[in-house]
Structure formats: C-alpha cells, structure tokens
Amino acid sequence: MNLDYIVREPEHITPQTNILFMLHGYGSNEQDLFAFREDLPKDWILVSFRAPYKTQFEGFSWYDIDFTDAEKFVNVDQAKESLKDLMENIMAIINRYGITDGKTHLAGFSQGGILCYSLALQYPELFNKVACLSSYPEEKLLTNIVKEKKKLENLRFFVSHGSDDAVIPIDWGKKAAELLYDLSCYFTFREYMSGHGVNQKNYKDLMEFFNK
Numbered sequence: 001m002n003l004d005y006i007v008r009e010p011e012h013i014t015p016q017t018n019i020l021f022m023l024h025g026y027g028s029n030e031q032d033l034f035a036f037r038e039d040l041p042k043d044w045i046l047v048s049f050r051a052p053y054k055t056q057f058e059g060f061s062w063y064d065i066d067f068t069d070a071e072k073f074v075n076v077d078q079a080k081e082s083l084k085d086l087m088e089n090i091m092a093i094i095n096r097y098g099i100t101d102g103k104t105h106l107a108g109f110s111q112g113g114i115l116c117y118s119l120a121l122q123y124p125e126l127f128n129k130v131a132c133l134s135s136y137p138e139e140k141l142l143t144n145i146v147k148e149k150k151k152l153e154n155l156r157f158f159v160s161h162g163s164d165d166a167v168i169p170i171d172w173g174k175k176a177a178e179l180l181y182d183l184s185c186y187f188t189f190r191e192y193m194s195g196h197g198v199n200q201k202n203y204k205d206l207m208e209f210f211n212k
Contacts, residue, residue: 001085004050005093006030010043013097020105020210021090022048023112025134027059033107039207044105047093051111052082062111076140083118083141090119090126105210107131110168110196114138117176121145121183124152131158131206134165134196136172137179149184157187158209160202162194 010017020040022033030050037046051060063078094104104127108116113135120130124146146152157180161173170191180187188209192202 001052001088003052003085003089004030005089006034006048008034008037008046010045012043013045013099015098015100015102017043017045017097017099017102018105019045019047019094019097019099019102020107021086021093022046023062023086023106023108023115024048024051024060025108025110025112026061026065027055027057028109029060033109033112036107036203036207039203040210045097045099049086049089052085053078062115065111074138074140079115079118079138079141083115083122086115086119087123103128105129105131107133107206107210108135109133109198110135114141117179118142118145120155120157121152124155128154129156129158129210131160131209132176133160133198133202133206134162134168134173135176136168137176142179145183147183152183152185155185156209157185158190158206159187160190160192160198160206162196162199162202163191164194165196167196 024032030048034048051062062082064075066072106116113132117137118141177189
C-alpha cells in the first residue's frame with residue numbers, strides 16, 4: 001500500500017543526503033512530528049507518514065487498540081501489515097531520491113515509536129539514528145529481530161518517556177533500556193517530568209541527538 005506523506009526537501013539532494021522518516025502516534029496525523037522540521041538539519045529530507053487506519057475525531061493509527069482487553073491491546077495483524085507497508089514505502093522513497101550513501105533515520109511517537117523499534121531491529125543495517133518517544137518495545141512485534149552485534153553496531157537510539165505518562169506507563173518504556181542493553185545497542189534513555197508528550201527539555205535533547 002502506498003502511504004500518504006508530507007515531505008520537506010533540502011535545496012540540494014545528492015546520493016549522500018540523509019533522510020528522516022517520522023511516524024505519528026495513535027489518533028494523530030502526519031502533521032504532528034512534522035512540526036519539528038524547523039529545528040532539524042536543513043540538509044536532510046524529512047518524510048512524515050500518515051498511518052493507514054482511521055480513528056475517531058478524524059485521526060489515524062498504525063493499528064487498532066482494544067483498551068478493554070490487555071491481550072488484544074495490539075492488533076498484531078494490522079501492526080505487521082503497517083510494518084510491511086512502511087518498509088516498502090521507505091525503500092521506494094530512498095530509491096526515488098537516489099540516496100545510495102546517505103543515512104536513514106527514524107522518529108516515532110507512542111504507537112509510531114513502537115513500530116520504530118520493530119523496523120530498526122529487523123533491518124538494522126538500513127537505519128542509523130532512531131528516536132522512540134513515549135513508546136515501548138512490543139514483544140509481539142519483535143519476533144524477527146536481528147541479534148548479531150555486528151549488524152546492530154550502526155544503530156543509535158534516543159529513548160524518552162514521561163514519568164507521569166498515563167497512556168504508556170514509564171515501566172513499559174523502561175523495557176527498551178533492558179532490551180537495547182541486552183542487544184549491546186548504543187542508546188540513551190531519558191526520563192522527563194511530563195505526561196504522554198514531549199516537553200521542552202525532551203524536545204531540546206531530541207534536537208541535540210539529531211543535530212550532532
């Protein structure tokens with residue numbers, strides 16, 4: 001499936017140009033993380049996807065969530081379909097721009113961050129910097145991850161979570177640190193005095209991660 005997206009292109013695009021793909025959270029849309037564009041590197045291509053499933057209040061999701069049943073909290077079939085669609089679209093966009101030597105980065109909030117873990121750990125040699133905001137690594141979507149240290153060595157994770165997150169508990173977010181440590185991945189885990197969102201300090205640290 002071709003996913004809808006919005007894009008910011010730099011003035012000059014070469015085979016060495018870096019590209020950042022953004023994945024919004026449940027009930028949001030492609031404009032959400034695209035708001036970060038003013039503070040991201042000007043010479044990067046920025047691509048913000050819209051998830052394929054509709055939610056109430058004119059939002060979108062990568063998969064349905066059943067808030068009444070913990071066992072069905074994640075619609076695994078839909079999530080895997082979204083991961084497949086994302087990989088197809090990411091590869092098509094990279095090829096369309098002729099990027100052969102540039103780095104490919106990921107940023108995802110909440111549900112989008114959950115998918116970022118799966119994408120980065122299934123295809124670690126494709127991605128470099130990965131920001132997972134207010135999310136957690138979903139075990140049901142990590143069945144095919146790569147565990148060879150050599151293939152994981154180019155990944156750099158920035159993981160952030162609000163200590164008062166009422167949507168995805170901080171304990172869930174901390175599972176990322178355990179997973180990435182066990183895989184010997186490079187990562188930074190930051191906890192902020194906030195709820196389910198990105199506060200000013202979190203935003204500053206995120207921009208520093210992508211700009212350095």
